[in-house]
Amino acid sequence: MSHEDYLGSRRFPGLDGLRAIAATMVIFYHFGGPNWTFLSGWVGVYIFFVLSGFLITTLLLREQDRTGRISLSNFYIRRVFRILPPYLVILGGIVAFVILRGEFFTRDFPHALKYYLTFLNEFFPGSGGNGSDNFFSGSWTLGIEEKFYLVWPFLLVAIGIGAAKRKFLLVGTAMVILLALVPLTTGGWALGTSKVAIYTSTIHYFILAGGCLLAILLHYRRGYAVLKPLTHPLAAIPIAAAFGLMTANLDRLWTETQQNLLLLVGYAVLTMLLLIVLVSPGPLRWLLGTAPMRFVGERSYSLYLLQGPVHFVVVQAVPGLAQNRTVSALTVFLVGLAIADLIHRWVEKPLIDVGKRLIARKEARREERQAPPRPAEPHAEPKPEPAPAPATSSAS
Secondary structure (H helix, E strand, C coil): CCHHHHHHCCCCHHHHHHHHHHHHHHHHHHHCCHHHHHHCHHHHHHHHHHHHHHHHHHHHHHHHHHHCCCCHHHHHHHHHHHHHHHHHHHHHHHHHHHHHCCCCCCCCHHHHHHHHCCCCHHHCCCCCCCCCCCCCHHHHHHHHHHHHHHHHHHHHHHCCCCCCCCHHHHHHHHHHHHHHHHHHHCCCCCCCCCHHHHHCCCHHHHHHHHHHHHHHHHHCHHHHHHHHHHHCHHHHHHHHHHHHHHHHHHHHHHHHHCCHHHHHHHHHHHHHHHHHHHCCCCHHHHHHCCHHHHHHHHCHHHHHHHHHHHHHHHHHHCHHHHCCCHHHHHHHHHHHHHHHHHHHHHHHHHHHHHHHHHHHHHHHHHHHHHCCCCCCCCCCCCCCCCCCCCCCCCCC
16 A cells, blocks of 8 residues: 555544454453453453554644644544543443442442542552442543543644654654653553552553554654555455464463563554554455444444443343353343444434534634735726717628
């Protein structure tokens, strides 16, 4: 694929399919029982991290090329109307549900909401709560992402990402600044087997930054030239095989090697390579870009957040599904997808459109303010009446 073709791609349907796989991996890992542990489904969140960093940075870089600037206000309008509506609807539904069941206090929501409403989700597990399942613990990834995007776009603007020269040096400087600040707000590099340490680990921000770095390399001609061989359809074979093998063996490697940071970095790199394959023409992009894969992928955000409450309701309705097995995971997936579809149609898409309209009106007002004033028209002198045309005969 040529660099021009890549820059001309307005949508990457294969990435929707990858979102679908990531969300499905997480659900089947949590509720599918021993038959699905081979998926190492918990690493699906790292696929989301790489995807998120790549897509957000790509949008910002293309905005820079298109308009000559990066509008931070437009970025945050898009983020607010994309992230908050489904998040607040699902969280509000959970709160209403536990209040009706008389479990608002026993499930520690007065304490939990301080974290969930300020996007400090990843710190809740280690905050000393009573440990009751509040159905929203999976939202810890949102806390990581939202803090990353409070900083990264500002750095892109501050270093002048669109500068004609020294852009790679500037980008590298920005990433070093960002990642040097990250350990100050996280639990550090320790992982081990502690869930609390994993939630707050610094590594998450480096994985997000990996997606950002891939977007930068692909956006500029020099970086794209290095990665261009990976856009060949045959490159998909070794990359997809390596990604699948590492996914299937990550749990075992995690336990046997104790090289947890290196394993996550390696998985992030393989995910980055897989993204190159999926934005390039080929059978794998076609497969993950099919309508069913796009359908699930477009609803994967809500589906991911719904897995906890949906599992609880499913088990209450059918107690036999309390044991984690394939039918339990499949039921949670299908019920969650149905609810996610309603949220996508009635909440997510309409609010995204509201954000787009706000940005359009804001940009229209900006253009009006920047437009040069029209020169006043000079006073027009009255024109003399034209002389009547000479009479002519029909013969002339």
